[in-house]
Amino acid sequence: MSDTTTRKAHDDIRSTTADVPGRAPSPVLSVAGLRKIYNEGKPTAKMAIDDVSFSVNKGEFVCIVGPSGAGKTTLLRCISGLAQASAGDLQFEGKPLTSVPEQLGLVFQDYGRSLYPWFTNAKNIGLPLTARGMPKAERAARISEVLSNVGLGQVEKQYPWQLSGGMQQRVAIARALSYRPDLLLMDEPFASVDAQTRFDLEDLVLRVRRELGITVVLVTHDIDEAIYLADRIVVLSGSPSRVREIVEVPFGHERDQVATRASDEFLQLRRHLLDLVMPHPSSAA
């Protein structure tokens, strides 16, 4: 099983990074042989990620799933540039990734701790724009635009803590989208909101992806969410993580919370993925 899956993963990279005319352009994100060891060299060294390889093409929606403690968040930190990988080749839009790239947007799980409570929503969203030197008038226009993208209005002058959880996460998403990144990375973004809001936000991300044409990589522990959202799902093994399988999700861009989730294909994928992710008494990590 491991032979075929590794081959499948490497096939992905080979087929998409080839610079042959007529072929697909270089992927937005390419991860090859990523390894991350905490406290390297010390007796307390822990290998969180062993060997992860996959790539993400423009406009794709890739979800990363895996059992608890598999190192999903570590993986996201490495590919976002927040943490340094111990080994492996990371490329963002063809260039090696050493720090947080400019065309990357990041959404964290805990919006309450990520949004700055001393700034209004408008100032929070405008913060990366200010850092990029955007003039004030243009900034205000962009803030309004991106707020309407995420389905919020009239919240500019309020503070994040005055909004409900779902609205706060929308503000966080708006902040990540404000400078029109090429890649949106999301770390379990809907884990801290209630179930109904979760469905709304899932549809929001799909719509945003469709309208703005951005690429999305989303880490989640929720298998159903992953199947609903993704074009491809990267399944990690338990710690130290390797890519167990990359599953194709053939639903296309038109998805509906009720119809898609009730379809036979959905249930089949769900069974397959649960089988891969849930711990079995017999199989090793």
Add this chain to the structure above:
Amino acid sequence: MSDTIARVPQQIEPNTEQILTRTTPRRRASAGALLRELVVSLWLPVVLFALWWFVSSTSTSPFFPPLSRILEQWWSEFIIGDSVHHVFSSLQNFALGYVLGALIGIIGGTLLWRYRFLRQGTNPIVYFLYVLPAPALLPAMIALFGIGQTRQVALIAFGAVWPTLLNTLDGMRGIDQVKFDTAKAMRLGPTRTLFSLVFRGASPQIAAGLRASLQVALILMVVTEMVAAKEGIGYFILQAQIVFSSVKVWAGIIMLVIIGTLLNYLFVFIEHRVLSWYYRSRALGNS
């Protein structure tokens, strides 16, 4: 609900989702509510004041004169008379010393937070100086700065540094790491991170430090004027003691109390404006 979202780019009315508070300011309280609040906060001082007045009115002890005489003396000295120049002198020293101490405290705290080698190197020294009672340094200050105004400002500043410095350091260390990750994700750069994240995030605790520094500075303001000084409230009180005029002593104390109270209220007033985001978010039960 998903229907509404699919129909965007129209703006969604705010009331389709839950907004927890309105944005109208709270200051539209009714006159009755204001009066009630005033009564609630002032009833105890008023009661104690009245108690003091009546208990002392028949007193013949030289150390516990009647409150009516104290107030008379206070009025004639500071309002009508020219002893008010003592107040100005004191306040001037206080202002210079406090601002200097606060600035050194904030800058020092920031440097200690930012550079670990500095923090580790100066840790024992900082705590040693923090617990050292500043008045004990008075003779050293006289030796260094002579007996002029510089010495007074120097000692006030010295005492005011430590609460602010330690609270600045502590406040900065207490900022959530997620916020730093967010700053890195937004590529804010070190300067903008410092001003938009670090100072802002630490500001409630810095304010607490500044408040403590205020108290220390007030005490030192008086103490420095009681040794080798020629004006100021402390000097006034000391002179009154020397000539055994306890009424004057009490009048000086009353003046001091008024100054201290006013300064505290001014501080809180400014703090609540600057940190309104903090107090309002706490009121909502968030942090």
